[in-house]
Amino acid sequence: MVTKAPTKVPRKTTAKVAVKSVGVKPASTPPVAAKKAVTVPVKPAPQVAPAAVLKEKLKKPKLVRDSFTMPEAEYLALADLKKSCIKAGFEVKKSELLRVGVALMQKSTTAQLKQVLATLPSLKAGRPKNTK
Numbered sequence: 001m002v003t004k005a006p007t008k009v010p011r012k013t014t015a016k017v018a019v020k021s022v023g024v025k026p027a028s029t030p031p032v033a034a035k036k037a038v039t040v041p042v043k044p045a046p047q048v049a050p051a052a053v054l055k056e057k058l059k060k061p062k063l064v065r066d067s068f069t070m071p072e073a074e075y076l077a078l079a080d081l082k083k084s085c086i087k088a089g090f091e092v093k094k095s096e097l098l099r100v101g102v103a104l105m106q107k108s109t110t111a112q113l114k115q116v117l118a119t120l121p122s123l124k125a126g127r128p129k130n131t132k
Contacts, residue, residue: 069123069126069128070123071121081097082094082097
């Protein structure tokens with residue numbers, strides 16, 4: 001008995017049918033401009049500073065928040081100083097005015113500082129009582 005080898009049955013292929021959509025235009029692509037050869041000048045690589053120098057430059061000063069009590073007249077003097085700075089053409093914050101005062105005190109002598117402190121009225125320590 002002779003056995004026949006199984007024969008492969010060809011698969012049925014389906015024909016692709018082009019489907020025309022009605023009312024839809026294909027997206028138009030802008031014309032491609034001819035590319036020109038552009039020469040770009042090569043910049044030399046910047047010199048890199050040592051890591052220790054970079055850390056020092058990037059380090060920001062630590063900021064500290066504090067509260068204090070001052071007489072109302074001195075507080076209003078800060079507002080007047082702020083208004084006069086705005087009239088002069090530059091804007092300043094109250095905290096910046098206080099920092100300017102500290103900078104000026106650092107430049108003064110101890111005798112000058114003692115003289116100014118003697119003119120200031122003494123204040124009671126702590127928060128003022130709420131008077132409602």
